[in-house]
Amino acid sequence: MSETHFGFQQVEEAQKSRRVRGVFDSVASKYDLMNDLMSMGMHRAWKAYAVAVANVREGDRVLDIAGGTGDLARAFAKRVGPQGCVVHTDINEAMLRRGRERLEDEGLIVPSLLADAQVLPFGDAVFDVVSVAFGLRNMTRKEAALAEMARVLKPGGRLLVLEFSKVAAPLAPAYDWYSFNVLPRLGQWIAGDAKSYRYLAESIRMHPDQATLKSMMKAAGFAHVDVHDLGAGVVALHSGIRC
Numbered sequence: 001m002s003e004t005h006f007g008f009q010q011v012e013e014a015q016k017s018r019r020v021r022g023v024f025d026s027v028a029s030k031y032d033l034m035n036d037l038m039s040m041g042m043h044r045a046w047k048a049y050a051v052a053v054a055n056v057r058e059g060d061r062v063l064d065i066a067g068g069t070g071d072l073a074r075a076f077a078k079r080v081g082p083q084g085c086v087v088h089t090d091i092n093e094a095m096l097r098r099g100r101e102r103l104e105d106e107g108l109i110v111p112s113l114l115a116d117a118q119v120l121p122f123g124d125a126v127f128d129v130v131s132v133a134f135g136l137r138n139m140t141r142k143e144a145a146l147a148e149m150a151r152v153l154k155p156g157g158r159l160l161v162l163e164f165s166k167v168a169a170p171l172a173p174a175y176d177w178y179s180f181n182v183l184p185r186l187g188q189w190i191a192g193d194a195k196s197y198r199y200l201a202e203s204i205r206m207h208p209d210q211a212t213l214k215s216m217m218k219a220a221g222f223a224h225v226d227v228h229d230l231g232a233g234v235v236a237l238h239s240g241i242r243c
């Protein structure tokens with residue numbers, strides 16, 4: 001069995017999937033509140049930016065991967081109109097359930113499906129747009145997930161990867177202090193779980209930086225990969241067109 005990282009720890013691949021599941025089982029009920037507190041509401045602007053770049057049109061078919069509590073699926077569902085379709089997916093039942101409830105509360109009928117991004121249960125060339133927000137970092141086999149995203153997109157379709165990335169060097173000390181001191185305490189206080197938020201800080205440091213992710217997307221079959229740094233690189237949006 002090959003090894004990978006879970007935050008700063010070296011673990012077996014199967015153990016990483018189990019532990020990532022444990023993180024999201026634990027934080028699901030407080031996930032949205034924690035997102036607002038940790039990012040001081042900025043995650044809303046980052047997601048709105050991703051939705052604007054996606055340029056989804058009426059009638060489009062959109063797949064949101066690692067969709068969690070449904071922020072992107074909700075925004076896309078309002079744009080595709082009655083002829084289009086958005087599919088909201090996640091590997092974690094607790095996160096998916098919360099997303100489904102939120103979408104239903106807003107009167108949006110969006111299919112919600114339990115799915116592992118590394119083996120997507122869809123045919124080839126089905127979607128016009130595929131999105132993954134703050135999900136890729138948690139996947140064990142990122143190359144396999146990107147290859148699956150390419151496979152299910154129509155040629156000319158667009159992939160959007162919104163993810164934490166490499167912050168600009170002058171901000172790194174302050175950002176590190178915030179990540180390793182404030183986040184776990186906030187996690188303990190609000191969600192009763194410091195460990196999951198320490199994992200969040202560690203997993204961000206282990207995630208490929210902007211240039212590396214761009215090369216990975218190109219290797220998976222995407223052309224014209226644009227990188228948009230948001231918040232001085234705290235987050236980056238990678239947008240690629242399926243060749």
Ligand SMILES: C[S@@+](CC[C@H](N)C(=O)[O-])C[C@H]1O[C@@H](n2cnc3c(N)ncnc32)[C@H](O)[C@@H]1O
Pocket residue numbers: 020024065066067068069070071089090091092095115116117118132133134135136138139140
């Ligand atoms: C930080 S949450 C992001 C949720 C949502 N996209 C957002 O931006 O608020 C990360 C999500 O990735 C999901 N995830 C982790 N590994 C996955 C995989 N292999 N396939 C699909 N989803 C996965 C987790 O279950 C979790 O819901």
